[in-house]
Each structure stands twice: as C-alpha cells, then as structure tokens.
Amino acid sequence: xxxxxxxxxxxxxxxxxxxxxxxxxxxxxxxxxxxxxxxxxxxxxxxxxxxxxxxxxxxxxxxxxxxxxxxxxxxxxxxxxxxxxxxxxxxxxxxxxxxxxxxxxxxxxxxxxxxxxxxxxxxxxxxxxxxxxxxxxxxxxxxxxxxxxxxxxxxxxxxxxxxxxxxxxxxxxxxxxxxxxxxxxxxxxxxxxxxxxxxxxxxxxxxxxxxxxxxxxxxxxxxxxxxxxxxxxxxxxxxx
Amino acid sequence: xxxxxxxxxxxxxxxxxxxxxxxxxxxxxxxxxxxxxxxxxxxxxxxxxxxxxxxxxxxxxxxxxxxxxxxxxxx
Numbered sequence: 354x355x356x357x358x359x360x361x362x363x364x365x366x367x368x369x370x371x372x373x374x375x376x377x378x379x380x381x382x383x384x385x386x387x388x389x390x391x392x393x394x395x396x397x398x399x400x401x402x403x404x405x406x407x408x409x410x411x412x413x414x415x416x417x418x419x420x421x422x423x424x425x426x427x428x429x430x431x432x433x434x435x436x437x438x439x440x441x442x443x444x445x446x447x448x449x450x451x452x453x454x455x456x457x458x459x460x461x462x463x464x465x466x467x468x469x470x471x472x473x474x475x476x477x478x479x480x481x482x483x484x485x486x487x488x489x490x491x492x493x494x495x496x497x498x499x500x501x502x503x504x505x506x507x508x509x510x511x512x513x514x515x516x517x518x519x520x521x522x523x524x525x526x527x528x529x530x531x532x533x534x535x536x537x538x539x540x541x542x543x544x545x546x547x548x549x550x551x552x553x554x555x556x557x558x559x560x561x562x563x564x565x566x567x568x569x570x571x572x573x574x575x576x577x578x579x580x581x582x583x584x585x586x587x588x589x590x591x592x593x
Numbered sequence: 594x595x596x597x598x599x600x601x602x603x604x605x606x607x608x609x610x611x612x613x614x615x616x617x618x619x620x621x622x623x624x625x626x627x628x629x630x631x632x633x634x635x636x637x638x639x640x641x642x643x644x645x646x647x648x649x650x651x652x653x654x655x656x657x658x659x660x661x662x663x664x665x666x667x668x
Contacts, residue, residue: 519653526656533659566652573649 374460442575449567471521474578482585531563604662611655618651
C-alpha cells in the first residue's frame with residue numbers, strides 16, 4: 354500500500370519501485386510482441402509465435418464468442434476493442450508474473466497501477482457507448498418509463514461509478530493479499546535450519562497458488578472490461 | 594477496552610465474516626460445477642471458464658475487506 358522508498362514532490366509522491374517494475378513489464382510485453390511479430394511466418398510457427406498466437410487467439414476467441422458483443426457490432430470499433438483488451442490482458446498477466454522473480458514484486462500490488470487501468474476501461478466503455486449511440490446514449494441509462502426512470506438515475510450513477518472502483522480493488526486486493534501472505538509465512542517460519550529441511554514448502558506452495566490467482570485475475574480483468582463495453586454498446590430500446 | 598484492541602477485534606470479526614460468506618459462495622458455485630460435469634462431461638471447458646470467473650469475483654470480496662481493514666487499521 355504505502356511505498357517504502359517514495360519521493361515526495363509537494364503533495365505528489367513518486368514510487369520508484371513501482372515505476373521501475375512497470376517499465377520492466379512494458380519492456381517485456383513490447384519485446385515479446387516484437388520478437389513474435391518479427392519471426393512470424395505462414396508455415397510451421399516457431400515457439401514465440403506459438404505462444405503469442407495462443408494468447409492473442411484466446412482473447413480474440415473470447416470476444417468472438419461473447420454474447421455481449423454481437424456480430425452486428427461495428428467492425429472498426431471491434432478491432433480497436435480487441436487491440437485494447439489484448440494489450441490489457443498481456444500487461445496485467447506479465448505484471449502479475451513479475452512476483453516469481455525474487456528482487457521484484459508485482460507492480461499491480463498498489464492502487465496506483467490498478468486504478469488507472471480501471472479508469473482507462475471506464476473511459477473506453479463510455480466513449481464506445483457514445484460512438485455507438487451518439488446523442489441517444491444518455492437515454493440508455495433510463496430503464497423505467499416515467500418519473501421513476503429519472504429517480505433511479507442516482508442508483509444507476511452509483512452502479513456505473515462502482516464498476517471501475519471494484520475492478521481496481523479486485524486486482525489490487527488479490528495481488529496485495531498474495532504478497533502479504535508470503536510476508537506472514539516468512540514471519541511464521543523464519544530462516545533457520547528447519548527452513549531448509551522442508552520449511553520452505555508452504556512458501557513455494559503459496560507462491561504457486563498466487564501465480565495461478567494472478568493468471569485468473571488478469572483473465573477476469575479482461576472479461577469484465579469486455580462485459581462493461583458490451584453493456585454500453587448493446588442495442589437497448591429506450592423506455593419512453 | 595482500548596481503541597487499538599477494539600480495532601483488532603473489529604478487523605478479526607469483519608475478516609472472519611467475509612471469509613465465511615465467500616466460503617459459502619465458493620462452495621455453492623463449485624458444487625454446481627461438479628454437478629454440471631457429472632451431467633454433461635462434454636461441457637467441462639465452458640463450465641470451467643465460467644466457474645473461474647465466478648470464483649474469482651466471489652474471492653475478491655474478502656480481499657477487498659482485507660484491504661479496507663488494512664486502511665482503517667493503519668490510520
């Protein structure tokens with residue numbers, strides 16, 4: 354939560370560890386993509402191309418199979434959506450994987466990384482809704498005819514604002530709790546002789562589990578972003 | 594009771610209740626998942642994806658409680 358080596362500029366703080374780790378993740382994602390794209394060929398795919406095609410094809414297949422974003426979705430919008438979601442998925446996945454390299458922690462263990470990602474999804478959702486519905490976008494939030502529809506706008510607003518908040522807190526909470534648990538385990542089983550004769554098993558086991566949780570959370574972040582965009586761009590008949 | 598003791602007690606009770614609720618929820622989802630596989634083994638792939646999504650959503654709630662407890666407790 355609080356960054357240990359934070360530099361303060363007035364009321365703004367700069368967390369160098371998170372910054373450096375985010376740059377590492379960016380370099381890894383861009384490097385993997387460039388290597389895979391540079392060695393891509395139409396015949397038998399190489400190892401890198403295979404991995405990249407698996408990940409990208411997974412995201413693409415998920416968008417294609419999703420009932421939220423139907424086949425009548427504008428193709429140009431859809432390509433942009435695919436690029437955004439694939440980037441988001443790869444970034445969060447690699448960021449969560451950084452936990453297994455000892456000197457580093459995942460950059461997603463702080464709200465400073467996850468909240469911007471969630472706000473990005475929030476902006477993307479409503480911008481794609483505006484592009485789809487134009488001036489009628491405001492009316493899609495009114496689900497009940499008459500005065501009640503306007504009265505319920507407060508609840509709809511709370512619902513819309515809670516979406517990016519829960520999105521950010523979910524990713525942050527999962528990764529942060531995983532790292533907190535490792536800290537607690539180190540306190541319970543300290544580095545003595547019995548640590549090296551089998552005491553490390555809980556630590557390694559929990560690390561394996563948090564790697565699994567990291568993959569699932571990256572997937573969930575992508576799926577929920579897709580669901581929110583699908584809701585905003587769905588064909589709804591206004592209630593009046 | 595001091596304020597610090599009250600904080601610890603409240604965090605413990607809150608976290609325990611959150612874990613209890615999430616445990617019940619996870620159990621309900623997973624039991625239906627196993628039932629679904631037993632009934633239709635060929636649907637396992639689709640069921641597993643949806644189960645992971647649901648379990649991930651449910652698991653997030655006690656973790657959000659943990660984060661909130663941490664915020665309150667460190668104040």
